[in-house]
Amino acid sequence: MDDxxxxxxxxxxxxxxxxxxYQSLLLAILPRVRAIVGRRVSDPTRAEDxxxxxxxxxxKNRHTYDPKLKFAPWLHIIAQRRTLDYLRKIYRQGxxxxxxxxxxxxxxxxxxxxxxxxxxxxxxxxRLKAAMDKLPPGQRQAVNxxxxxxxxxxxxxxxSGMTVASLKVSMHRGLKALRAExxxxxx
Numbered sequence: 414m415d416d417x418x419x420x421x422x423x424x425x426x427x428x429x430x431x432x433x434x435y436q437s438l439l440l441a442i443l444p445r446v447r448a449i450v451g452r453r454v455s456d457p458t459r460a461e462d463x464x465x466x467x468x469x470x471x472x473k474n475r476h477t478y479d480p481k482l483k484f485a486p487w488l489h490i491i492a493q494r495r496t497l498d499y500l501r502k503i504y505r506q507g508x509x510x511x512x513x514x515x516x517x518x519x520x521x522x523x524x525x526x527x528x529x530x531x532x533x534x535x536x537x538x539x540r541l542k543a544a545m546d547k548l549p550p551g552q553r554q555a556v557n558x559x560x561x562x563x564x565x566x567x568x569x570x571x572x573s574g575m576t577v578a579s580l581k582v583s584m585h586r587g588l589k590a591l592r593a594e595x596x597x598x599x600x
Contacts, residue, residue, distance in 0.1 A: 420485065560588075566580055
């Protein structure tokens with residue numbers, strides 16, 4: 414019996430819950446997987462990452478292996494696909510990256526990140542509190558949780574007992590009412 418026949422046998426045993434057979438299989442296939450990946454991925458560190466991805470795929474898909482068939486072709490397909498997935502990822506990243514010789518410098522200029530229009534500026538917390546107090550309780554709670562406490566929709570839903578959809582509606586209506594109230598007070 415050659416190595417590849419042992420692989421098929423070990424995988425069949427592993428599918429039946431034999432941990433020792435599975436460990437033997439993984440140790441036996443490791444050099445083959447490294448060879449397959451190494452043909453296309455020259456960087457040893459990245460190649461080892463792809464090898465780990467292959468082993469994870471073997472683990473996740475071990476239930477799909479048919480013990481009546483040879484194991485090596487099944488393994489080879491998985492290794493090739495994970496390697497190609499990695500190469501596609503690298504290609505996509507490289508296509509979006511731009512190499513530059515010098516990084517541009519940015520400087521803070523006077524007035525940057527400030528509101529020039531006094532009508533848009535807001536620095537009176539008492540006015541905001543008064544406007545918040547005029548909101549219906551659901552809207553006030555939505556604005557408080559989502560904007561002031563910066564909760565996620567899921568967290569605010571759990572804290573308030575409102576659905577995510579009703580929180581979104583209350584938030585929208587609450588902000589609209591606050592804008593209107595603040596505009597009236599500003600006139």
